[in-house]
Amino acid sequence: MKLLRLKDRVLPGLPLTLGFTVLYLSLIVLIPLMALAIRSAGLSASEWWLTVTNARVLAAYKLSLLTSLFAAIVNLVFGLLLAWVLVRYRFPGKRIVDGLIDLPFALPTAVAGIALTTIYAPNGWVGSLLEPLGIKAAYSPLGITIALIFIGIPFVVRTVQPVLQDMESDMEEAAVLLGSYRWRIFRKIILPELIPPLLTGFALAFARGIGEYGSVVFISGNMPMKTEITPLLIITKLEQYEYNQAAAIAVGLLLISFLLLLLINVLQRWSNRRQSPIRKGG
Amino acid sequence: MAGIVTNTRARPSADRKPHLTETRAVRWALTGIALLFLALIVMLPLVSVIAESFRKGWDAYVTALTDPDALSALRLTMITALIAVPLNTVFGVAAAWAITKFRFRGKNLLITLIDLPFAVSPVISGLIYVLLFGAQGFLGPWLQQNDIHIIFATPGIVLATMFVTFPFVARELIPIMEAQGVHDEEAAVSLGARGWRVFRKVTLPNIKWGLLYGMILCNARAMGEFGAVSVVSGHIRGETNTLPLHIEILYNEYQFSAAFAVASLLMLLAVVTLVAKSILESRMSRDVEN
Numbered sequence: 240m241k242l243l244r245l246k247d248r249v250l251p252g253l254p255l256t257l258g259f260t261v262l263y264l265s266l267i268v269l270i271p272l273m274a275l276a277i278r279s280a281g282l283s284a285s286e287w288w289l290t291v292t293n294a295r296v297l298a299a300y301k302l303s304l305l306t307s308l309f310a311a312i313v314n315l316v317f318g319l320l321l322a323w324v325l326v327r328y329r330f331p332g333k334r335i336v337d338g339l340i341d342l343p344f345a346l347p348t349a350v351a352g353i354a355l356t357t358i359y360a361p362n363g364w365v366g367s368l369l370e371p372l373g374i375k376a377a378y379s380p381l382g383i384t385i386a387l388i389f390i391g392i393p394f395v396v397r398t399v400q401p402v403l404q405d406m407e408s409d410m411e412e413a414a415v416l417l418g419s420y421r422w423r424i425f426r427k428i429i430l431p432e433l434i435p436p437l438l439t440g441f442a443l444a445f446a447r448g449i450g451e452y453g454s455v456v457f458i459s460g461n462m463p464m465k466t467e468i469t470p471l472l473i474i475t476k477l478e479q480y481e482y483n484q485a486a487a488i489a490v491g492l493l494l495i496s497f498l499l500l501l502l503i504n505v506l507q508r509w510s511n512r513r514q515s516p517i518r519k520g521g
Numbered sequence: 522m523a524g525i526v527t528n529t530r531a532r533p534s535a536d537r538k539p540h541l542t543e544t545r546a547v548r549w550a551l552t553g554i555a556l557l558f559l560a561l562i563v564m565l566p567l568v569s570v571i572a573e574s575f576r577k578g579w580d581a582y583v584t585a586l587t588d589p590d591a592l593s594a595l596r597l598t599m600i601t602a603l604i605a606v607p608l609n610t611v612f613g614v615a616a617a618w619a620i621t622k623f624r625f626r627g628k629n630l631l632i633t634l635i636d637l638p639f640a641v642s643p644v645i646s647g648l649i650y651v652l653l654f655g656a657q658g659f660l661g662p663w664l665q666q667n668d669i670h671i672i673f674a675t676p677g678i679v680l681a682t683m684f685v686t687f688p689f690v691a692r693e694l695i696p697i698m699e700a701q702g703v704h705d706e707e708a709a710v711s712l713g714a715r716g717w718r719v720f721r722k723v724t725l726p727n728i729k730w731g732l733l734y735g736m737i738l739c740n741a742r743a744m745g746e747f748g749a750v751s752v753v754s755g756h757i758r759g760e761t762n763t764l765p766l767h768i769e770i771l772y773n774e775y776q777f778s779a780a781f782a783v784a785s786l787l788m789l790l791a792v793v794t795l796v797a798k799s800i801l802e803s804r805m806s807r808d809v810e811n
Binding site for chain 2: 446
């Protein structure tokens with residue numbers, strides 16, 4: 240307990256609360272995660288590499304990354320649009336629409352999964368409209384992407400919304416006085432301010448998509464090499480009692496997630512630095 | 522991962538001056554496109570759950586919900602939430618107290634580690650417990666000798682749920698308690714109040730809405746978790762199936778109406794959660810303004 244600076248301790252309860260926090264964190268999160276690290280350390284580096292570069296595993300990684308990336312790009316555009324409309328315009332039912340944005344957070348993924356599958360299946364409400372056009376939505380990478388768009392949309396809206404809300408209008412005022420048009424003002428003044436939260440929301444949606452299971456597994460079709468996402472492949476390996484392979488694939492997936500998390504942290508630090516002088520000025 | 526995004530709700534913004542907004546046609550077009558997107562991606566699943574669950578009529582709906590397997594899944598889901606939510610709440614309060622009321626080295630690392638479960642795929646959240654407690658796991662042989670069942674049994678389901686919902690309460694409380702500082706508590710201590718009493722009389726009234734908010738989000742995720750629980754459950758009917766897993770089984774057996782009937786129950790939970798969230802957010806922003 241030498242780490243604790245004793246002079247700050249006016250209030251009681253540090254040893255108890257910190258002790259409990261560290262103990263509980265270790266038991267529930269750190270030790271189990273360590274089990275994954277140790278299990279995959281049981282494989283030699285070449286065995287690990289062989290597992291994660293297996294054609295079926297690579298196909299799963301590629302599918303997870305590409306569908307998540309594409310869904311995150313769609314969410315980038317529509318998330319910005321939704322945040323913009325919610326902050327700047329008035330329309331009836333706005334409060335309900337604002338609340339609905341959080342639905343993908345609150346709705347259990349299995350419910351979202353079966354609902355989306357039913358809608359986009361060839362005989363579903365939307366799927367039956369797409370089929371004559373030759374578009375197969377459910378049981379294809381497109382279906383996976385649709386599920387990931389559903390899961391990811393709140394991330395972009397909820398990171399962009401507060402920044403848009405707090406934006407001062409004096410720069411816009413000045414631009415108007417100088418004779419700029421709306422589109423130019425948006426591109427030159429508003430959009431640069433929104434880039435950090437947009438990228439953060441994008442990365443959050445992307446990261447969530449890579450690990451997502453429940454909403455995707457019903458609509459994906461689960462064909463090895465074609466529509467098998469990485470989390471499903473991990474479950475398949477577990478069911479075949481291939482624990483080492485499951486652990487190796489999971490470590491690969493975790494590494495991708497942590498890289499994205501790191502990116503999010505860097506972006507947030509960058510956006511804090513960018514915004515602080517303006518905030519102070521306002 | 523829901524908690525990663527801080528809670529915000531659009532404050533009623535004043536109408537913008539005409540020179541600072543788009544023309545009426547552009548505004549209508551943008552609003553229309555945005556709402557169409559939301560209707561297709563978010564609203565349609567909601568509507569379809571209701572439509573599909575009543576496709577075979579009210580009686581079939583009631584039968585699906587009162588089926589013994591459905592009831593036992595409901596019971597297991599309740600038990601899981603009743604264990605996971607209180608434990609994570611106690612943890613969240615303790616962690617927030619230590620982190621916001623004191624200074625110590627390694628604080629940022631601690632906060633990062635608390636957030637860790639949000640960055641981990643649900644499937645991996647289940648996998649780590651299988652690697653630890655499963656038949657081929659580190660503690661598997663010992664558990665088998667002593668006839669203790671964790672994986673493919675209730676304890677594993679509870680543990681996986683606790684992992685997945687781990688950060689919710691702490692994440693909500695840390696920014697609130699950070700903003701409130703330590704002055705109130707220090708004043709109470711200097712007036713002679715002691716530990717638990719300081720928390721109950723001074724801190725708790727300030728954080729009660731935030732605490733409830735965190736608990737509600739934690740509960741929604743605990744009751745709805747699918748991926749992590751799916752890995753550790755073993756899918757034993759009437760024994761280790763939670764509501765989301767029961768939905769999966771019904772769906773895979775082509776009992777679509779029954780699957781959607783059970784799903785409508787969880788959808789109700791989601792809608793109640795969103796309404797409670799919205800009410801609590803306005804309470805919280807009122808508290809901040811005061």
